[in-house]
Amino acid sequence: MRPESRYRQIARILRREIHEGILPRGGRLPSEKQMEERFDASRNTIRLALGMLRNQGLIVSRPGRGHFVQDVVPDTFHANRSGSKGLNESGMAGQNLEELQLLSATPDIASRLRVPEGAMVVVRRMYRFSGEISSSVSAAYYPMDLVQDTPLMLPQDVESALAVLAEYGQRQVGFVDELQTRMPGPQEADQLELPPGVPVLVVHRTDLSEERPIRLVHTVYAGHSIRYQYEHGDMSAYHRD
Amino acid sequence: MRPESRYRQIARILRREIHEGILPRGGRLPSEKQMEERFDASRNTIRLALGMLRNQGLIVSRPGRGHFVQDVVPDTFHANRSGSKGLNESGMAGQNLEELQLLSATPDIASRLRVPEGAMVVVRRMYRFSGEISSSVSAAYYPMDLVQDTPLMLPQDVESALAVLAEYGQRQVGFVDELQTRMPGPQEADQLELPPGVPVLVVHRTDLSEERPIRLVHTVYAGHSIRYQYEHGDMSAYHRD
DNA sequence: CCACCCAACTTGTACCAACAAGATGAGAAG
DNA sequence: CTTCTCATCTTGTTGGTACAAGTTGGGTGG
Numbered sequence: 027m028r029p030e031s032r033y034r035q036i037a038r039i040l041r042r043e044i045h046e047g048i049l050p051r052g053g054r055l056p057s058e059k060q061m062e063e064r065f066d067a068s069r070n071t072i073r074l075a076l077g078m079l080r081n082q083g084l085i086v087s088r089p090g091r092g093h094f095v096q097d098v099v100p101d102t103f104h105a106n107r108s109g110s111k112g113l114n115e116s117g118m119a120g121q122n123l124e125e126l127q128l129l130s131a132t133p134d135i136a137s138r139l140r141v142p143e144g145a146m147v148v149v150r151r152m153y154r155f156s157g158e159i160s161s162s163v164s165a166a167y168y169p170m171d172l173v174q175d176t177p178l179m180l181p182q183d184v185e186s187a188l189a190v191l192a193e194y195g196q197r198q199v200g201f202v203d204e205l206q207t208r209m210p211g212p213q214e215a216d217q218l219e220l221p222p223g224v225p226v227l228v229v230h231r232t233d234l235s236e237e238r239p240i241r242l243v244h245t246v247y248a249g250h251s252i253r254y255q256y257e258h259g260d261m262s263a264y265h266r267d
Numbered sequence: 268m269r270p271e272s273r274y275r276q277i278a279r280i281l282r283r284e285i286h287e288g289i290l291p292r293g294g295r296l297p298s299e300k301q302m303e304e305r306f307d308a309s310r311n312t313i314r315l316a317l318g319m320l321r322n323q324g325l326i327v328s329r330p331g332r333g334h335f336v337q338d339v340v341p342d343t344f345h346a347n348r349s350g351s352k353g354l355n356e357s358g359m360a361g362q363n364l365e366e367l368q369l370l371s372a373t374p375d376i377a378s379r380l381r382v383p384e385g386a387m388v389v390v391r392r393m394y395r396f397s398g399e400i401s402s403s404v405s406a407a408y409y410p411m412d413l414v415q416d417t418p419l420m421l422p423q424d425v426e427s428a429l430a431v432l433a434e435y436g437q438r439q440v441g442f443v444d445e446l447q448t449r450m451p452g453p454q455e456a457d458q459l460e461l462p463p464g465v466p467v468l469v470v471h472r473t474d475l476s477e478e479r480p481i482r483l484v485h486t487v488y489a490g491h492s493i494r495y496q497y498e499h500g501d502m503s504a505y506h507r508d
Numbered sequence: 509c510c511a512c513c514c515a516a517c518t519t520g521t522a523c524c525a526a527c528a529a530g531a532t533g534a535g536a537a538g
Numbered sequence: 539c540t541t542c543t544c545a546t547c548t549t550g551t552t553g554g555t556a557c558a559a560g561t562t563g564g565g566t567g568g
Contacts, residue, residue, distance in 0.1 A: 031520080031521060031522090032521075032522070033521075033522085038453070041452075041453075057547080057548065057549085058548080058549070059547090059548085067522080067523090068522065068523050068524070069523095069524090070521095070522065070523065070524080071521080071522060071523080073549090073550090074521080074522090076549095077318075081322045081450065081463065081464070082450040082451075082452070083449055083450045087549065087550090088530085088531090088548090088549080089529065089530045089531080089548075089549045089550060090529075090530030090531040090532080090547080090548050090549060090550095091530080091531060091532090091548065091549080092548065092549075093549085100447065102445075105497070105499075106499050198500075199500050199501040199504075200498070200499055200500025200501040200502050200504075200505070201498075201499050201500060202496065202497070202498050202499075202502065202505050203496065203497040203498075203499070204343075204494055204495070204496050204497075205446060205468070205494065205495040205496070205497070206341065206490075206493075206494050206495070207448040207466045207467070207468045207490040207493075208324060208466065208490060208491065209322065209323040209324045209464055209465075209466060210323075211282075211323070212279070212282075222322065223322070223450055224450075225448045225449065225450060225466030225490065226448070227446070227448045232505065234500070234501065234502065234504040234505055235504060236501060236503070236504060237504055238504050239504065239505065249447075249448040249449060249466065250449065252447075253445055253446065253447050254445070254446040254447070255443065255444065255445050255446070256346070256443065256444040256445075256446070256497055256499075257441070257442075257443050257444075258346075258347050258441055258442050258443075258444070258499075259439075259440050259441025259442060259475070260440040260441040260475065260477060261441050261443065261475065262477070263440075263441075263475040263476060263477060263478055263479050263480065264441070264443055264473065264475055264480065272550080272551060272552090273551075273552070274551075274552085298517080298518065298519085299518080299519070300517090300518085308552080308553090309552060309553050309554070310553095310554090311551090311552065311553070311554080312551080312552060312553080314519090314520090315551080315552090317519095328519065328520090329518090329519080329560085329561090330518075330519045330520060330559065330560045330561080331517080331518050331519060331520095331559075331560030331561040331562080332518065332519080332560080332561065332562090333518065333519075334519085
């Protein structure tokens, strides 16, 4: 049995102090130099410990300022209330169309939309924000033949894309969600302004009419600011107070 | 505009080689000494780059062996097929009862089960594995008054807990799932044998009868080995081939 | 032929030094 | 009083060294 390494000990101690509230959320940790003395370890070792906590999403580090206890409370996303909207609370929420694009379906997109590989699809990229921070980026893929001659071909926001599709004869009657989690790539970390140690929640939603898939939405959420909620069956006992 | 730091450059180069398949999945990276020469950087800098990739879940490191490209393909969990089972494929899957315990409800558990804070609840902890690796750990919480005098009070596996509850008058008619992602704590990383850089998917499922919540299941999945799938509404267009 | 040991490789931990760069507040200058 | 500068504190980056510990394969000795 080998002893726990020094930096892991230090990380464990700090982790405990965070969980117990000795170091309050949003509060600043002692500087690295102060910790050198407190733990009688070199700065490198201290930084190894802090790096662990950072990669566990417990602290964020700001150059020149210090290390701070992470302090983000997640919003709840209600997956099966009202097809398009969802984020609640926290004023200043909204979403914007970022870009409209045409491309030919990759194997993954094609299989989900049930169109031939290489078929043309319309992509509408958007980002959603709540308050200051953007909380998700998403892309919606439509089979070209469905959206031809609809407002969805125009580079402007639409009230409800599903309502538009319904007007043109394809009403959404169900969906399949596929959820996955992983660490963000550098590009995603940048877009979502994610500090190290925060994973992303990836959601693939396939919207369906009675006949066929009509839309694929690929959304990447910042993991520390989202709770995804699903309801199934008879919920009366839950919402009763 | 400040230049990209050396170790980030190196990480970016290696990341690209991994994504392009130049470094195949499961394959071994050059040793740190070799990379020192290739990138003309100190071992410290190389290790910073490798640490980044490790914390992004792209590589795993084995002392004495080397650094390897991560190679795990996720299973799909079908959330609303058959109440209890779910994991498919990959032979040797199963689950075992780990521990049975009585405790008084914490505020969080109490509010989800709609019981008074401090009320007694029965906890059944279990782990699920597929093949060699354990893929999730979970704990099911039952209000004490529901499971008294049922097999769920006994420390042995039961075929279907929901079937037992139905026998005793509380049939499940719906559920609420709440999904969340975060980095694992050290204890979770240990139980699930998670390498650094792999987040967990946390699912709180509240099962409901027509009258009240009858069970709360808290499950922690290894993020790199799980896809959570959810279906809603009319799915015929999706399963039609 | 087999078992053991050890040299040589690997990554992990820990230390030191130095400089860069972001942030802040005190104090000088207007 | 207001504004600017700068000393000083902070974290970030990069270099170095040394030793510990896990792994492997070859060679030695039985």
